[in-house]
Amino acid sequence: MHNDPKPWKTLESIYLHRRPWLTMRQDRVQLANGNTIDDFYVWEYPPWLNIIALTPDEQIILIRQYRHGIGKVLFELPAGVHDRAGESLLQGAQRELLEETGYGGGQWHEWMQLSPNPALQNNISYTFLALGVEKISSQRLDATEEITIHPVSPGEAREIIENGEMLQALHVAPIMKYLLSR
Known part of the structure; x- marks a missing residue:
């Protein structure tokens, strides 16, 4: 080249x-x-973390929350920011899943890396795939978070995306990669 x-x-x-x-x-x-x-x-920005979390019966754990930038309540993957000193990316993703949904455990590995906007931003968004997660606690939301939990089948996840109910590109791309790999 x-x-x-x-x-x-x-x-x-x-x-x-x-x-x-x-x-x-x-x-x-x-x-x-x-x-x-x-x-x-x-x-x-610090690194961003997204989680494709699947239960033992292959339900995908999605969340819904209001996004003020576009003024809509949408489906998303559980996600957060890696901003704690001494915490690995994996530990941060596991913490975010537990805090937002109460789900944990399972087998984890990095699924993909994306650049949110390489022309203007310096961070990477890391998506982890967590297989076999289970509900182990209640949500531990920040005071500024209002999140509902929605376990859905892979088919329902595809419909949510096709119907425009999930618009976050950094969530759509990794979940579509997962759905297409099945």
């Missing part, structure tokens, strides 16, 4: 905003051809 584009050289970075859920920096970059971009903006 001799003619592939080359990485840009960062000449300067200035942080414009630093908050736990919104960190933005302005980079001055130089392209391989020598041209510069004085104001390229990058949003920094």
Whole structure:
């Protein structure tokens, strides 16, 4: 791939905003051809975690919650942010599933990695596949979370996606990969 584009050289970075859920920096970059971009903006986020959780009878654990950005209540995968020091990605995913749904246990492995928006964001979204999870506790929601739990069959999950009731692309892609692999 001799003619592939080359990485840009960062000449300067200035942080414009630093908050736990919104960190933005302005980079001055130089392209391989020598041209510069004085104001390229990058949003920094920690890794995101998604879980495809299946019960022993192959029910997929979905959740529903309101998403203010688009003003809708939608189906999603259990998910969260990897933001605890000393916690592995797997441990974070297991914690998020337990907190949001009360499900745990099972056999876990990383299913896929996606970049939410590689042009503007620096993070990766990690999806884990958890087989054989069971209800082991009640939900442990944050004060700002209102989440309902919905075990569905693979066929119902496909219908939810086809009917536009799950719109989060970072959830649709890994669950469709799972449904197509069956």
